[in-house]
Amino acid sequence: MGKVTGFMEYNRQESPYRDALERIKDWDELYLPVNDEIRLEQAARCMDCGTPFCHSGIIYNGLPSGCPLNNLIPEWNDLLFNGEYEDALSRLLMTNNFPEFTGRVCPAPCEGACTLGITNPQVTIKNNELAIIEMGFLKGWIKPFNPVKRTGKKIAVIGSGPSGLACAEQLNKVGHLVTIYEKDDRPGGLLMYGIPNMKLDKKYVIRRTDLMIQSGITFILNSEVGKDITKDELLSNYDAVVFCIGSSTPRDLNIKNREAKGIYFAVDYLSKNTKSLLDSSHKDNQYISAKDKNVIVIGGGDTGNDCVATALRQGCKSVRQFEIMPEAPDERTTENPWPEFPRYKKTDYGQKEAIALFKEDPRIYQISTKSFEKNSDNQVTALNTVNVEWSKDYDGRFFPREIAGSNKNYQADLVLLAMGFIGPDSELINYFELETDERSNIKATYQKHTTNIDKVFAAGDTRRGQSLIVWAIREGREAAKAVDLSLMGTTYLP
Ligand SMILES: Cc1cc2nc3c(=O)[nH]c(=O)nc-3n(C[C@H](O)[C@H](O)[C@H](O)COP(=O)(O)OP(=O)(O)OC[C@H]3O[C@@H](n4cnc5c(N)ncnc54)[C@H](O)[C@@H]3O)c2cc1C
Ligand code: SF4
Structure with missing residues (x-):
């Protein structure tokens, strides 16, 4: 836990934003730099409530309660409070591939489920998460990961939004060769071309995708599957194909x-x-x-x-x-x-x-x-x-x-x-003859992610409908696990 009496001693203090009238003069990020001293104090407010709900990721009344990634929040809050950033980072990266995105733009269902929130303002979980990952980048602890051994399996991921990126990173970790096809000129999906720069500076998206390239993942940009690459090319060149194409048809x-x-x-x-x-x-x-x-x-x-x-x-x-x-x-x-x-x-x-x-x-x-x-x-x-x-x-x-x-x-x-959005690109889905569900998303069961077409999987908004980055990351991870299992007969992916 943090400090035994931390929640009684310190008030909630969120990372501040720049002044509203100043920040509207430019496109720079809203946030002021993280104050590390304050973050340690804020981590001390986590009170070891015994049965934490903040990391549960359960759906109540149609909305998530607790972190959908099951982030180990009390654990890394304790490490943060003790200044043990590197250990906190390793706990955080066990469940979340991209805390630098969620730490900036997640609506933080974890905080809504924080036990302290029953009587007091909740722990600043999201701000603490960002402090840990940014310290990791600052100290050079985040490095490209090149697997020692390659499996010889080739996987195509279609779409480079958070679900595609998470799926690719997980599959690369266990030695598969991953190629991401992206129809836009820059990677990131809605991280790049949806969320405005002041909310998520694009340099952070590029920092992450550069790391992925250095880790052996191939990005093919300006490449629209269904137009520039045919179904037959994909299915014959790859051992598995994962659709992470988002939910792009606006209402x-x-x-x-x-x-x-x-x-x-x-x-x-x-x-x-x-x-x-x-x-x-x-x-x-x-x-x-x-x-x-x-x-x-x-x-x-x-x-x-x-x-x-x-x-x-x-x-x-x-x-x-x-x-x-x-x-x-x-x-x-x-x-x-x-x-x-x-x-x-x-x-x-x-x-x-x-x-x-x-x-x-x-x-x-x-x-x-x-x-x-x-x-x-x-x-x-x-x-x-x-x-x-x-x-x-x-x-x-x-x-x-x-x-x-x-x-x-x-x-x-x-x-x-x-x-809002009513579903993924129906032309592409029809072209691939993929079955859809009653909400016109690609039909695939959560945690299985298989579709009606052999060796084709689906994850993210395209499967679950318009959602959140934290869910897209979770889906990408789950799909990677399902792909690995189908190719190798067993999987070590979490
Ligand atoms: C304006 C806006 C702001 C948002 N803000 C937030 C926020 O603050 N916090 C939050 O948690 N969520 C937010 N969301 C929701 C969040 O961005 C999405 O839930 C998330 O990005 C979904 O991830 P994804 O990987 O499933 O799909 P996407 O991010 O949509 O990525 C899909 C990718 O597939 C590519 N693609 C599609 N078809 C093809 C094809 N045929 N060939 C090749 N590539 C293809 C697309 O170009 C795109 O890059 C926001 C959404 C919008 C629209
Ligand atoms: S990813 Fe979102 S829900 Fe999970 S701990 Fe971070 S801010 Fe909370």
């Missing part, structure tokens, strides 16, 4: 004037912005600009928040974020007890920045967009909306009911659709 809003100019999917907006930033510091103008525009983001989730933050940095005139659901309560309710994932109102970094700049919360709740308006140039000019209230039907299911007379009109020059 659309098919209402009047949807075809107007100025309406984009959030992920297209975000990915073009990052690409242009990395290619030319935005000098090439190959991005969708919010400068001097009234921006409306439809979708109140994390992706919508990333759009708000991006629009602010591009110099938008105004920004609003529409959410059809009611505003969450300020704290847990009795229907959402510990250790469930806490469902209370969180004001994320982009929303905080909008409040700091415009003195107003960008979020509008219980609002539904009925139609877009456009001008003679086919450019979107406004949205027509109605407020909704949520009622239960006879089966107890919630549904939105429009409130008569609540119609409004909001001016907009740029509309970003951030309403």
Whole structure:
């Protein structure tokens, strides 16, 4: 455990962010450098609760409670408190291939299940995780891993998001030769071209993929499976193929004037912005600009928040974020007890920045967009909306009911659709004749990961549906284990 009385002596202290009005002037990371002294103190707050829930990774009410990777949190908190960084790192890497990603962008279901959280603010598990891995990089403890012996088995991983990267790293560790095919020009999937740079600096993604290359993993970029590489080529050249292609089909809003100019999917907006930033510091103008525009983001989730933050940095005139659901309560309710994932109102970094700049919360709740308006140039000019209230039907299911007379009109020059994803690329799935489940994801059982096609496996968002990085890493690890077992008859992979 940490310090016996640590949780009584020290208050929770999260790693601070840069000032909101300062950070919106650039694309650098939000976070201030980690203060090691404070992190040791914060690790001391872990109180050896006997039966920790923080590392359980159980699903309660549809959401994860505890770490889906089963990170050995109390163990490495204790080592961190004692300043034993190298041992803490080795514990952390037993379960998590990429703590530098989760330590920055994981929503930390571990903290929602922290026992201290029943009565006090939880342990800063996510910040502590980042401190351990970054110390590992700083001290040069993280090195390429070249297996002593190769098995002679060749595996293709399609997609270089966190599930593909984790799967490849695990398979490489046990001596298989892994090739990752990626259709984009840079590796990382949504780590690279989804999450904005200020939330996850792309230098950390490149630092990791460079290490993987040095460890013997081959990345073939700008290479779209199904177009540049055929099914037959893949199946005949490799002993196993793992689909880690994500869930890339965005949910659309098919209402009047949807075809107007100025309406984009959030992920297209975000990915073009990052690409242009990395290619030319935005000098090439190959991005969708919010400068001097009234921006409306439809979708109140994390992706919508990333759009708000991006629009602010591009110099938008105004920004609003529409959410059809009611505003969450300020704290847990009795229907959402510990250790469930806490469902209370969180004001994320982009929303905080909008409040700091415009003195107003960008979020509008219980609002539904009925139609877009456009001008003679086919450019979107406004949205027509109605407020909704949520009622239960006879089966107890919630549904939105429009409130008569609540119609409004909001001016907009740029509309970003951030309403989630409905599944992976169906063209590719059809081409491979892969079976899908009722949610149009590739059909494969968790921890088996086999599909209807011999030697083809699936993992990550493409199997589980739109999810989180921590789950993608877990799925990649599980798929690697399943592949190794199928090829070798036994496996030592965890
Ligand atoms: C804007 C945004 C922000 C997010 N922020 C967070 C966050 O803060 N925290 C968090 O935990 N989660 C976040 N998520 C969710 C998280 O990014 C995903 O759950 C995770 O990346 C899924 O990993 P994956 O490996 O399954 O798929 P992806 O990351 O989607 O990677 C799939 C890869 O497959 C490639 N590919 C697809 N088809 C082919 C093909 N035919 N040939 C070759 N390559 C192909 C794609 O180009 C892509 O690189 C966010 C998602 C979005 C959209
Ligand atoms: S990966 Fe996420 S859930 Fe697991 S310990 Fe880290 S922050 Fe918590």
